[in-house]
Amino acid sequence: EIVLTQSPATLSLSPGERATLSCRASQSVSSYLAWYQQKPGQAPRLLIYDASNRATGIPARFSGSGSGTDFTLTISSLEPEDFAVYYCQQRSNWPLITFGQGTRLEIK
């Protein structure tokens, strides 16, 4: 099983600041990695797929990078609605799909 480790567990920032979230895989997942945003009481929302492609309707302030085992989600300038929990997910090891444990982005 491919294990995804996200860091930090919690990130405290202010609106307007830049957020950098990390996801590390226990073995290479090539570029087969996605990022999701989940707000309280809501289902997750797909933000980024294949490491760097924004899903439909996702604002340009969200960007993803990386390949192999190290990935980054960057939010260039935080909006109030961006404070949420973020998960990475890999699909490299068919049929097994795994998620990271999540990073909570909170308002400082």
Place this chain on the structure above:
Amino acid sequence: EVQLVESGGGLVQPGRSLRLSCAASGFTFDDYAMHWVRQAPGKGLEWVSGISWNSGSIGYADSVKGRFTISRDNAKNSLYLQMNSLRAEDTALYYCAKDYQYCTNGVCYDWSYFDYWGQGTLVTVSS
């Protein structure tokens, strides 16, 4: 508009069974793989199981293999999860999720990511 509506959750005793359903609408159901993803209270996301468009490919997380069975009825636009031998650690909100199909550099992929999710149905396993 894509809609996924889960049902069938509830309180069940350890060792008993439960069957979840997901009613899909707003897209051509039999074109897509479908998945179940769960989230224990206050915890992260865990992929549970997936099924290809024609039921020809099925996968399970190790934590549920041998106890859970995924199925679909394309004529009814419905996805199911039969859960047997339930344990306390199966307590979670169970989401139905649509597979994201996409093409890049001339190659098309499925069984990849999840672009639409239901609101979930809560399963509580407790005596």
